[in-house]
Amino acid sequence: MSKPIKVAVVDDEVDLRENIAAFIDAARGFSCTSVYSSAEDAIARLPLDKPDVILMDINLGGMSGIECVRRLKPQMPEVQVVMLTVFEDTEKIFSALTAGASGYLLKRLAPAKLLEAIREVHEGGSPMSAPIARKVVQSLQVVPARGDENMELSTREREVLDGLAEGQAYKQIADKLGVSIHTVRNYIRRIYEKLHVCSRTEAVAKYLRN
């Protein structure tokens, strides 16, 4: 445990925000560097804070957490953004993921699990549930490959994604492919990255069209 994971929290609910911040600060190996009550504040100041992980509420008062991620990510590509949400709203979660988030956490998780998830994300893992995987599959079908290899999924990545979409657990997928769960996680992260690239390209294309 060399360096604590620097965490920033963005949530408009003051109690929740302070509670989470307190939890994180109290936990060993974590430090909460900053809390923001709005996306606008966060965009202005987060690049100076340089946290490792940002916990971002989806429903913020003004600008939404998804938009916030979309703007922050290009400025600080190395930061991991974890979306915080009360409910498993697939649509919103997926939007956040395409905007650049690395994962999502339900607020109802027990604090211990919350910390565990933050650590996992920081270590490069990106959790992907079946509904999200299915969304990803759909999205990649809707946006066909444009000859850019960076955006095309490799065979293995596609196999992982298909497995997830069919509801298989990481372990099942790892067994089937004969790889470790860690490798599966790597594949998932790469899928996310490609999803980001894909959505960014799409955004640029949209911008150019307009």
Added chain:
Amino acid sequence: MDRLFEIGGRVLIVLWLLPVLLRAATPHYLPQDLTMRIWDKRQGLPDDSVTSVLQTRDGYLWVGTAGGLARFDGVRFAAVNRPDDRPGHSLWVTALCEDDDSRLWIGTQGGGLWCYDNGQLVPFRGKSGTLSDTINSIAEDSAGNLWLGTPTGLIRLRKDRPTTFTVKEGLPSDFVSNVHVARSGTIWITTHAGTCQLKNDKIIPFPFQTDSPGRNPESLGIYEDRGGNLWAFGDTYLINLTEGKHLNHFGGGETTSSTRIWSLCEGNHGELWIGTSGRGLYCFVDDKFLPITLRNGGLTSDVRSLCEDREGNLWLGTYGGGLVRLQPRNVRLLDASAGLPDRPSICVALNSQGQTWLGVERGGLYVGTVDRFEHESAPETAPIQNLISSVAVTADSTLWVGTPGVGLYCVQNQRVLHFTTADGLSDNVVLSVAADARGDIWIGTASGDLERISDFHLKRLGRKLGLPALPVTSILPSHSGGVWLGQEGGGLYRVENNHARLVMNSDDLGRRDISALYEDAGGRLWLGTTGGRLALLSGKRFMIWDLNFGRGPEPILGLLTDKDGDLWVGIGGAIYRVGEGEVSGMASGQEPFSAQCFFQSDAAPGTVPTYGWPRAARSADDRLWFALDNGVVVLDLSGGILSHPAPPVLLENVLVNGAPLPTMSPRTVAAAASSDHAIRMPADLFSLELQFTGLNFSEAERTRFRHKLDGFDSDWVENGTDRVVRYGRLPPGRYTFRVQAGSANGTWYPNDAYFNFFIPTPWWQSSWAIACYCLMGAMLVAGVARLVSNRFLRRRLAALAAQQAMQRERIRIAQDMHDEIGSKLTKISFMSERAITELEGQEAVARKLDSIATTSRDLLQSLDEIVWAVNPHNDTLENLAAYLGHYATEYLQNTAVECELHIPRGLPDEPVSAETRHNLFLAFEESLNNALKHGKASQISVSMKVIPGGFEIEINDNGCGFSFNPVAFEIVVAAEAMLARRGNGLVNMHQRLLDVGGECEIESQPGKGAKVRLRVPLGHLRKI
């Protein structure tokens, strides 16, 4: 014979000039054979006394009679009556004259002057006083003045204003019998007291000595011929005033006192026709008077007027004898009038003196000239008075006659020689005989041998020549020596220098007999077969044509060429002419060629004899003889070929709905028929009758018509000889009626009459009316459609609005739950957790706080499920499946149970209602719960799939299972349903699915796990 006399019930008589006179005179012009035909009251002529005949420029023949005026088109007489016509009140026409404006002036006896213009016959009344009641003569001068000869003087009509010249102005007598306008412009006036001329308004007497023996001289008229000779005529004299020649041919004899020259008419060839009372018709040619006498029947001796039409027919107006046509023809079928029986003719031979021998089927031999034939009935020729097959005559008039069974006969100077097999003839059936230029006779027999008789010495050649033993049907001596020889079944040989050469084989000739052979002046051989095949042999080359004139293949009976190089083909009952140009085209390989029908027999062909040779011959005076199945046909080409001009086709009358159009006079019809001006027809036209005519006076009855109504008929419609076309109701539009005339032999003349008219669209059918109907209809339809669709749309909108309101409500509930309850519960859980950390040692309180945190988190999860179920965004199968899969993963995450999920990718985009989702979710949850809690399973597999009409989730577990009786289960379910309450566990699960139209299937046995299938319907198919 009866056939010829009774065509159409009209009298038809053939006559011609006395041949002796003709031969002696040898004039420049020889009137050809003239056919006479008479029309009288029975055919519609107003009166049998025809006083004047005139062909007007439009082509009609106008006939003035003592009983009225008629217009003749060759077929019908259209009586032209005075407007106040009553019986016994008709006009006695004396003179006819067409003026420059195409008005017809009619002089009458006792009825004054009349004018026929624009279909109306109107009496002429001078601008100052009445004219004479009787008009003797009418003439028009080049200035357009009309000159009238009357018993009371000469009248000049200048622009309808009369000026009278009488004795006072210098006329020899007031009684003017004739006025003639010479080309020089001089008006020649013939009066009872002598002749005078009117030059530059001055009357100059022109006395000359008449030659009227035994009677008072009568001056009747002056006539100028095309040569400029002025002929004065009266009683019996004819004086050439120009040359001063007095002729009095009619002066002698007993009938002199009643003889009177009435009219002169110059024919096409410069001959002068003279119509007389008492002596009939004369032709004056080369200073000779040739009487037109009759062989059969009688031509009336009282000819009052003469007119030659444009086709060369001479029309005679006779007194009491009707209207007579004399028609020159150069083709004639010889019949009883020439002394021939009505039988098929089979062979013909000519000598250089104009004598002709004709072989008649079962009728022996007839000899004579073109006018008269006698049966060869000398006692010594008895054997050849019935059945013969072939005839040939040598230059010294020795006659050779072949018979089909009794050998060959030779007739020379009343001597008859007989050759039979006893004399060395190969067969007594002789089929062909021919005489060559040296006087040698060639004989072909049925046994297939060829014999030659030189100086009455017979020599058999065939076997030596190597000819096949086939009957020899035709022999033609060649101009270049040797003979052409045809055998039965085809095969043409050339026999020369004791050598026979096959020129054309049987296949070349279609395996039919050669029936005609002719060598033309150029040495080319023409050949015809009984199968209608024509061949031309030129050098070593030959060409063939199969002739078909619409009646299928007919035997070619004769082939000849005339001095002009035209080819004449006797085929069936017809003779066709192929022009010289076509012939040279044929010789150079042209195909096809055109042939013109020159003669077509009216009668159906009789039985065709299979023998007879030769069938055609050309005489020294260029007459062509053809022995056809209907008799002998002679073509006299000495006067050239008569060709008739195309007959003018005229529209005569248009009847609209049974009556003539009031706005349409003949002149407007004529105008419509010659311009683009269209006649307006009534909109309610239901019958249109168009009457037309073709002015052909040579073969009027055989003139055919065809018509076409542009805009209605797609092609020409043949009328036959009908001169009327009727149409029924015609759709509105613009039409052009066209009619064409055609000759009997099938040629259509290019000049057609046309008539433009249009039928207006009735107002209720006009385009604006139709547009109105369309508009009204469209408005009606639109109105109804609008009403219906409005109602429908309103209902749809209401339903959609309700649905949207519901959705909004659901979204709001989900949102509220999320925002309010969710965040508050989250806060509770976090606060509780936080409180625990701050408690430090108070275990009991900490447990309670932990319980609060756990409970609130559980509550959040439940709330999550509710929100998911409520949120309309999740109303799809894809979302449902994903959520269920996710739920199973989450649910079993922290247990020891191994979960296997199979969610098919690419689920259909089917909507799933919130109710279905909710119930399916709860049933799914229940079944997972059962497997976990009751079944104690260690492995659960969930697989989802789309089944026909629905969606199925199968949950398998390896738990302890249970005893399940489907029947009992059904009863329990039914009982619970009756009691309207929710049971627990499986029953509940089943109930939930039944509520949404689905079903639940359970299979389980104790110790063997359980299998649950949950099915819900999808889409419109509510039944699984």
